[in-house]
Amino acid sequence: MQQILETIFINIMILVSFTFIIGQIFENFLLKNSGSTSLTLRTKCLVCFLEALSAIALLHFRFSISKFEIDLRMVPIIQLAMYMGTGPAVVTSILVMIAEIIFYGRNTWTIWVFFGMAMVAIGSGIISDLKLTFSKKCLYIFIYVLLIVNIVTFMALKNMKLFIMVSRYYSITMIISCLFMYIEMIYINKLRDIHKQLKENSIKDYLTGLYNVRFFALMLQDYNKNFKDQKEIFSIIFIDTDHFKDINDNYGHPAGDYIIKQLGMILSANCRKDDVVFRFGGDEFAILLPGCSHDSAVEIAERIRRAVEMHEFILPDGTSIKTTVSIGVATSTDKDMDVGKIINCADAALYKAKSSGKNKVCSI
Numbered sequence: 001m002q003q004i005l006e007t008i009f010i011n012i013m014i015l016v017s018f019t020f021i022i023g024q025i026f027e028n029f030l031l032k033n034s035g036s037t038s039l040t041l042r043t044k045c046l047v048c049f050l051e052a053l054s055a056i057a058l059l060h061f062r063f064s065i066s067k068f069e070i071d072l073r074m075v076p077i078i079q080l081a082m083y084m085g086t087g088p089a090v091v092t093s094i095l096v097m098i099a100e101i102i103f104y105g106r107n108t109w110t111i112w113v114f115f116g117m118a119m120v121a122i123g124s125g126i127i128s129d130l131k132l133t134f135s136k137k138c139l140y141i142f143i144y145v146l147l148i149v150n151i152v153t154f155m156a157l158k159n160m161k162l163f164i165m166v167s168r169y170y171s172i173t174m175i176i177s178c179l180f181m182y183i184e185m186i187y188i189n190k191l192r193d194i195h196k197q198l199k200e201n202s203i204k205d206y207l208t209g210l211y212n213v214r215f216f217a218l219m220l221q222d223y224n225k226n227f228k229d230q231k232e233i234f235s236i237i238f239i240d241t242d243h244f245k246d247i248n249d250n251y252g253h254p255a256g257d258y259i260i261k262q263l264g265m266i267l268s269a270n271c272r273k274d275d276v277v278f279r280f281g282g283d284e285f286a287i288l289l290p291g292c293s294h295d296s297a298v299e300i301a302e303r304i305r306r307a308v309e310m311h312e313f314i315l316p317d318g319t320s321i322k323t324t325v326s327i328g329v330a331t332s333t334d335k336d337m338d339v340g341k342i343i344n345c346a347d348a349a350l351y352k353a354k355s356s357g358k359n360k361v362c363s364i
Contacts, residue, residue, distance in 0.1 A: 007063040008173055011072050012180050014061065018054035019079065019181055022047055023188030026083070044084060048092050051076040055096045059104070069109075070170050072177050074149065077117055078124045078141060079181060086125025093117040109156050116152035120145050134189065138182050145178075146171060205279040207257060208264030216278045219288060224339040234290045235297035235331040236342055238350040239267070239304070241283035242324045242358040255315040256283075259323065262313050270304045286346075294331035294363065301327045301361045309359065324359035326350060331363075 025047060039047075055073040062071035073096055081089035097114045124141045132140070150167050157163045203215035211219075223234055241263065248256040260283065267277045267285060278286045289297050305327055312320040328350025330342045345364040353362040 004063045004169075007061055008176070010061045011058055011173070012177055014054060014057050015072070015075055015177055015181055016184055018050060018057075018076065019184045019188070022050055022079070022083070023184070023192070025050075026188070026192060039084070044088060047084065048080065048088050048095075051080040052092045052095045052099070055092070056099050056103075059096070059100055070166065070173065072173065074117065074120050074145060074174075075177050075181060077121050078145060078178070079185070081121055081124035082128045082137065082141070082185075085129065086122050089121035089125055090118060093121050112152050112156040116148055119148045119152075123148065134186070138178075138185075142174075142178050146174060149174070205264075205281075208261055208279050210264050210268070210277050210279045210285075212278065213280045216280070216286060216288070219276065220339050220343075223288070223290075232291065233293065233332050234288065235292040235294065235329060236346040237287040237289065237297060237301050237304075238328040238346045239285040239287070240326050240350055240354060242326055242354075244283035244323070247321070247323065251315055251319070251321070255317075255319075258315055259283075259313050262311070263308065263325070266307050266311060267304060270307050271300060275300075292331070294329070294333055297329050297331055298361060298363050301329050301363075305359065305361055326353035326358045327361045328353055329361065329363035 025043065054076040058072045058076070062069045064070070077089050077093055077096075080092055093114070097110070097117065100113075101110065123144050127141050127144060128137055130137065130140075149170065150163075153166060153170065154160075154163045157166065203211055203218070205212045223232075241259070244256065244259070247259060260279070263283075263285065264277070264279060267287065271277060271287060272289070272292070274290055275292075276288045278288070280286060287300075289300065292300070305325055308323065308325045311322070313323060314320050328346045328348065330345035330349060332339075332342050349362045349364045352364075353360040356362070
């Protein structure tokens with residue numbers, strides 16, 4: 001009994017260690033990819049390899065009940081199905097079975113074990129895709145896995161007395177192992193959500209919810225590469241609120257914040273689906289328009305100018321006022337023009353709009 005308990009403890013430590021490592025991989029991927037959940041092929045292969053390694057380690061530290069060997073290789077398969085779906089879980093199951101045959105040889109239970117692993121991988125993947133809370137998914141998967149494992153064990157043993165004894169030990173071990181895995185996955189998911197939120201906060205303006213100047217610089221790096229490699233055209237619009245200092249002086253800074261918030265909504269509402277709106281700070285905004293010709297960019301800028309001019313801005317005290325914006329537009333029409341030059345052109349166009357009377361759209 002002591003040896004069995006020691007082996008179970010080792011199994012749990014293996015599960016906890018690999019769960020933590022895989023959680024760190026997901027966390028680092030999210031931080032490097034602005035929260036994107038679409039894993040690269042390299043990351044998928046790495047996770048599958050680690051889960052397979054975890055299952056093989058659990059296979060090595062198995063224990064015997066009346067000459068019937070029990071291991072927890074199913075747990076990494078469940079975890080993989082929850083993280084990445086049915087396909088990777090089935091592939092990893094096959095790899096684990098191949099490793100077992102190579103290192104430990106075939107026995108009378110091999111076909112039953114493989115059948116059980118395949119059913120667990122497929123079923124867990126299907127349940128993980130359902131629109132349920134994480135806790136409910138874990139509960140349903142756990143019930144399903146226990147059912148499959150016990151059915152396969154009974155079919156393999158064909159001995160009710162031995163089945164009851166083996167099932168009792170295996171079920172208790174699975175419950176303890178899955179509970180540890182669930183607690184750690186909850187912790188990792190919460191940690192991932194916190195880091196994702198911090199990442200989101202670092203690239204978004206707190207007042208308007210628009211992207212900030214930091215993310216603008218990051219996107220320009222990508223656009224600079226696309227422009228050189230793919231010759232993809234794009235336009236940039238710079239926007240400045242007219243007489244914004246007077247609004248702050250006459251109505252107070254809270255009123256200015258209300259104006260900025262409403263301007264952000266107007267800009268977003270009058271752009272195309274793929275356009276990205278930024279707030280640089282103060283009363284300055286910018287818009288990146290991928291695949292947008294110069295004429296289309298000027299048309300969008302004029303639509304924004306008219307929308308702002310016609311809008312009644314509501315202040316905190318209920319007062320309504322009107323304001324206007326000056327807009328500069330530039331487009332990557334010249335194939336030799338780099339992103340820095342386009343920004344300078346948009347800035348020069350904005351200066352021209354402001355210096356020539358404001359409430360205008362100018363382009364270069």
